[in-house]
Amino acid sequence: MANNLRRIAGSLRVRKHRSTWLTGTEAAPLTDEWYGSICLSGYIPARWRSHAATNRPISMENEQREEVNSKDVKPFTDMPGPKGLPYLGTLLRYKFGPYRMDTYHLSLMDNYHRYGKIFKETIAGRTKVHLLDPDYISVMYQQEDKMPHIPPLLETTQLYRKIRNLSPGLGNTNGEEWYRLRSAVQQMMMRPRAVSMFLPQVNEIVDDFVDRLQRIRVKDSGLVPSFKNELLKWNLESSASTCFEIRFGCLDAESDSIQQQMITASRQIFELSLKLTFGIPWFKLFTTPTLKQLLAAEDLFFSNGQKLVDQTVTKIKSLVDRGELKEGQYKFLTYLMGKEELDYKDTSILTLSLFADGLSTTVPSMIGQLYCLAVNPDKQEKLYESIRQLLPNKDEPITNEVLSKCQYLKSCIKEGFRFFPIGVEVSRKPQKDVIIGGYHIPAGTHVELNNNLLLRLPEYFNSPETYLPERWMRGETMEKVHPYLLLPFGFGPRTCAGRRFAEQEMQVLIIRLLQHFQIEWSHQDVMAQRYCMLLTPNKEPLFKFIPRK
Numbered sequence: 001m002a003n004n005l006r007r008i009a010g011s012l013r014v015r016k017h018r019s020t021w022l023t024g025t026e027a028a029p030l031t032d033e034w035y036g037s038i039c040l041s042g043y044i045p046a047r048w049r050s051h052a053a054t055n056r057p058i059s060m061e062n063e064q065r066e067e068v069n070s071k072d073v074k075p076f077t078d079m080p081g082p083k084g085l086p087y088l089g090t091l092l093r094y095k096f097g098p099y100r101m102d103t104y105h106l107s108l109m110d111n112y113h114r115y116g117k118i119f120k121e122t123i124a125g126r127t128k129v130h131l132l133d134p135d136y137i138s139v140m141y142q143q144e145d146k147m148p149h150i151p152p153l154l155e156t157t158q159l160y161r162k163i164r165n166l167s168p169g170l171g172n173t174n175g176e177e178w179y180r181l182r183s184a185v186q187q188m189m190m191r192p193r194a195v196s197m198f199l200p201q202v203n204e205i206v207d208d209f210v211d212r213l214q215r216i217r218v219k220d221s222g223l224v225p226s227f228k229n230e231l232l233k234w235n236l237e238s239s240a241s242t243c244f245e246i247r248f249g250c251l252d253a254e255s256d257s258i259q260q261q262m263i264t265a266s267r268q269i270f271e272l273s274l275k276l277t278f279g280i281p282w283f284k285l286f287t288t289p290t291l292k293q294l295l296a297a298e299d300l301f302f303s304n305g306q307k308l309v310d311q312t313v314t315k316i317k318s319l320v321d322r323g324e325l326k327e328g329q330y331k332f333l334t335y336l337m338g339k340e341e342l343d344y345k346d347t348s349i350l351t352l353s354l355f356a357d358g359l360s361t362t363v364p365s366m367i368g369q370l371y372c373l374a375v376n377p378d379k380q381e382k383l384y385e386s387i388r389q390l391l392p393n394k395d396e397p398i399t400n401e402v403l404s405k406c407q408y409l410k411s412c413i414k415e416g417f418r419f420f421p422i423g424v425e426v427s428r429k430p431q432k433d434v435i436i437g438g439y440h441i442p443a444g445t446h447v448e449l450n451n452n453l454l455l456r457l458p459e460y461f462n463s464p465e466t467y468l469p470e471r472w473m474r475g476e477t478m479e480k481v482h483p484y485l486l487l488p489f490g491f492g493p494r495t496c497a498g499r500r501f502a503e504q505e506m507q508v509l510i511i512r513l514l515q516h517f518q519i520e521w522s523h524q525d526v527m528a529q530r531y532c533m534l535l536t537p538n539k540e541p542l543f544k545f546i547p548r549k
């Protein structure tokens, strides 16, 4: 701690006359050891690891290049897919039917049935190859090196950051630039032990959220009005507490408050991004009205978030100057400030990513998880019982030890992700030519790994429409599932950087909610998803929260 403080204090002084922010700390490189371990960890069960290791990629080295010309390898131009107009491709099908932008996932399935497990589609000048076969997907992942290239997670956010001269952040950059950022946050964000340091804050916000639900639920019916918005407020409050160690005041925020405006802006960013993505990209040439709206929404979120970063950094500086920074205080920011390879812009964008990203990812995932439990009351009761065994007293904090023992909860969450993944794809841009499914895919092609679309197919799962957490439990009930099917956080070196935080928050929230309530679904019909760059529930979720005796 003392060393770290000296480092921060020293670097704060240095920063005045250097563009680099902080100096004197050891980097946390993405070592080969780490690379190997991450490839063989995560959602890949042990019994599949040898399969994963021996299923060699078919990426091409120079000497293999002649294979492309071999009779067995079909050229890229022969790859099937929907035909469209020059440049526009199939855009008009989304504008005027039969497809729709908000059901893009369904049109991909339609194309899968028409063209098979590998096809390509061009929409407004952007050509993408789609892989809907776990074996093909494993080939893509296994040809990755230490720095897999991806298209930007959100093209429009990448553009915004460029226009405003901000750091691109992790999901919008590649190569050495990405490696530098990722190495810097790796230890803090990907190590479960590091993330568990934030458990007290997560507990506190979840407890306050549960109290709020008790207050705002309609007494007779148990319904919670605008539940999605309530979850968004919980998530932003929780992230503010993790990133800035403040209470931001989201839970009780009024509808015109800055907190609520930020939540609304975050939704608008995705809605507008969808509009720009399914259109001719004029916005790349000049500021179209839609781009203008998008910049305004980004500005609103970013400027208010940046204020929080600035205020917290000022507090840290002043505490350091007075020698009063306590051990473990402002953990996330002091950690980043201790990394000499990060400048102020990087530190800000990495912090703001942790602050904001859960709104579009953790929240829709949580709705999916709660829905699955609500419409499967027997599984909900089984989960509640397993929680009660581990933590009989609902006033006790949820510890790391409790979380590590919640095996049934983890299986429920996996099964929930099978029903409600948050996106249709994980994308890659291979840096070498690859041969997949007998087709030559040139280096630099945008390839989408659409395993999330296969998660309810009988080819891959027994009783796929049945919510069966037991299929993931070690033992007799465990199902033999292909290791490259259920990868809710992606895979490999570019796996989700917020995964540990998201999992921790979801686990704590589900435990506390079930300790206090029985959850019921009050719609007549089932919940489905709509596409808005990511997948979100297609309707306002109406849950009943019935207090447990």
Ligand code: HEM
Pocket: 150, 153, 170, 171, 172, 182, 353, 354, 355, 357, 358, 361, 362, 365, 422, 423, 426, 427, 487, 488, 489, 490, 491, 492, 493, 494, 495, 496, 497, 498, 499, 501, 502, 503
């Ligand atoms: C349930 C919640 C979440 C899910 C299901 C999820 C899923 C994903 C997926 C599938 C990817 C692409 C991975 C790949 O390309 O292999 C990704 C990337 C990423 N996620 Fe998440 N995510 C979640 C929450 C979060 C949160 C809370 C953060 C906040 C820090 C976050 C930050 C990121 C970042 C920065 C990347 C890009 C990583 C890189 O390119 O190095 N995610 N996420």
